[in-house]
Amino acid sequence: MTTAEANWLEDLSAETPDGRARGSALQAFLSTEQSPTSLVSYQSRGEVLVIGPGDQALPFVEELDDGVPATVLVTDGQPAGGKPRGARMVCGKVSQLAGYLGHYAAAISGAGDKQLDVAELAGLPRPHFDLVVDFSEQPLLGFQTPPFGYYPVARGAHWRTRALEELPDMGGEFEKPKFFNYDPDICAHGNSGLSGCTRCLDGCTTGAIQSLGDQVEVDPYLCQGVGVCVSSCPTGAMTYAYPSLRDLLRGVRRMLQQYREQGGGKPVLLFHDREAGSALLKDALPGLPEHVLPVAVEEVGSLGADAWLATLAYGAAQVCLLGHQDTPPRVVKAMREELGHARAILGGMGYPRQAVEWLQPAGPEALLVALRAPLNSPQIRPAGFETFDEKRSTLRLALEHLLAEAPDTPPPAVALREGAPFGQVLVDAEACTLCMACPQVCPTRALLDNPEAPQLRFVEDQCVQCGLCEQACPEDAITLEPRYLYAESERRQPRILNEEEPFCCESCGTPFGTRSVIERMLENLEGHRMFQDEAQRRRLRMCGDCRVKDMFKAEYQAGGEQ
Known part of the structure; x- marks a missing residue:
């Protein structure tokens, strides 16, 4: 947990038993150790490719700091003013752009179907760029979450401002956690050429996941930990590595236990993104109801029904998931779908609909209004089970406990x-x-x-x-x-x-199929030229071994007669 999150404790009110219990509970959560994960490293020399019409791309290049190496790719013909100061220039229509921080490859259309490498045309010593500023009307990389080092200006003027501020410092080595683990042995994406589950592909906002037929592959350089692949994976083949579900729920369990021991009432856990969610929550902290415990995770979209239901089983009165105005639409869609399934199951046991809520307020005031809404939730005996980063087991443990504590007797299904x-x-x-x-x-x-x-x-x-x-x-x-x-x-x-009743070999009596299959086969081959005599049809009613023996026997007898 970050120092900033720890400093939040000073901004939270503690005027009631709930507030004082909240402070102790959050300290318990913040002190929970996290298992380490491997890192993904990016190498950047700060070489920028600026793409777009000349009237937008060229003025931007002029505004860049002198120390930023830049190439401008003008997409609407040769500009009248010539090459910008201190920058390389290439003209053409972009046919390809792909990559990530430190490794962007771009091409333009040449004569015929030829693809011309922009880095080579610009005379760069390496075949790729480190950063891209894209002024195209439709961003060339249309992912809902852009890759690191890519600035799609068409999505808002703030991207232009952000690029000017960040580009001078974007040379060097950068690291981020490897957010995911993938177990292909339990993946339901495909088998024997058939296509099954595509939830991770449908939910990924970064383009990091690709189908390999029966399995999927995640590019760690494109993955930014948005986490919908994890929350929507039905088998648990995709898991979050930092923090792991086990570490997170261990901290949640400790926090809720501490909250109860310090005299707290019915706690509401508010999960939020560490960056954008924290920014939204910061202005609401002084007025945050004292029974609301804010919990920062890397991305709220990484939390699925296993985390929500386990948190309820550990004694939370409500689980709130805090989105924001920039939450990618795919994340919102996936969360609402998962929420619908969880609510149906909880509702069957008599738990209130708002036991799990998705909040996406316009600002701090709207958030506080939503969190002050009255909550009618049962007080249940908290669970004590441990989790082991196995999704179906966590779901099973949580639901069995919630069923044992359920306010109502549920229907069979x-x-x-x-x-x-x-x-x-x-x-x-x-x-x-x-x-x-x-x-x-x-x-x-x-x-x-x-x-x-x-x-x-x-x-x-x-x-x-x-x-x-x-x-x-x-x-x-x-x-x-x-x-x-x-x-x-x-x-x-x-x-x-x-x-079904097995069909037994007419020769040796060994069962080798079902009666319906053999009868259907005999019916389908009724008029086939190779099965007109009784000996040939009788072999269809034999097991494989006896069929071969009968064929050799017939050949031997035929040879003897000759």
Whole structure:
């Protein structure tokens, strides 16, 4: 935690038992150790590429400090005034721009389809630029969160001002944490060429995540820790590395425990971004209700339902997630979708709708109004479980505790919206042939075969509704039903979705398929020229070994007769 966050304690009021308990609680949170993570290093020589029409790009270059090495790429023809003072100049239409701080590559269109490297045309000793100021009407890098060292001026005049202020100091070595960890073994993105979950790709605001077919790849240089890939990942394949979920929730648990021990009432945890969220919150601190505990995280979009629900289970009366006016739309969309699923599950147990809230106020006053709203939440016995950076386990522990403390008896299950990471698989037994294509692609082993019999089983607790089974089914016999089943014993108990009498080899009696599959095969091959005599059709009713033996036997007998 930063010194600035620790200094906030002096600005928070402490006139009531809640306020005094809050001070002790925040101290407990701030003293929680964080596990280290690796660093991502950027090397920059401060070489700037300014792109845009001449009437905008050239005056900007003239305003730069003399010590900033710059190349201007004029996109609307040769300027009348010639080359700007102390800068290189290239003219042309941009055909490509990609990269990150210290490694931006740009190209313009040449004759035919030829791509001309801008750094080479400008005579740079290296094939890339370190920084880019983009005056294009539509930013050439359209990510909702621009990469480090890229200034899209079309998004607001403040980007131009910011570039002029920052560029003189943008040479040297820069480091940031490696924010993510990825476990491809439990990723539900794809299998056997089929496409499943795309939540991380849909939510990423930086363009850092790319599909590799059955898996994804994250570029650590483009990743800025926005975290939607983590909060929306249904399996926990993508986890946040700094801070880890385990470290964060350990601090939250200590904080809430300290708050209770010091006489605090019903605490509200306000999670906010460390930078933009802190700036919004700073002006509201003196008037912040004394039962509200502000908690800074790198990015509030990295917190998913596992963190929210565990915080409620640890004894928080409410969890508030603080967005701001510059929160990327993809983050807002992902948060609202996750919020809808969590609220449905909590509502089924009798918890109030506002137990988890997304706040995106216009300013400090609007934030204080939202935080002063009356809250009708039950007082529950706080949980004591530990988490181990395993998303599904954390969700399971939190929900089981909240269910045990629930104000109401829930129905057997609650329906959820499409996209929820919980639900069941429904199988049309008439259409299903028990080919077992679905268990082969299931990334979580929610679908299981039975080595002893033709039987398809399902464990609902493991299902993340990724849809791979639905795509793999050749008979279109599978549909998904998003829901949350409250009874743990039913969720975790394998149940049979379809089973059938095995078809046994007519020669040796070994079961090798299902009766419906063999009968359908015989029916489909009824008129096939290769299966017109009874011996050929009989082989279809044999296992593989007996079929081969019968073929050799027939050839041997035919040879003997000749």
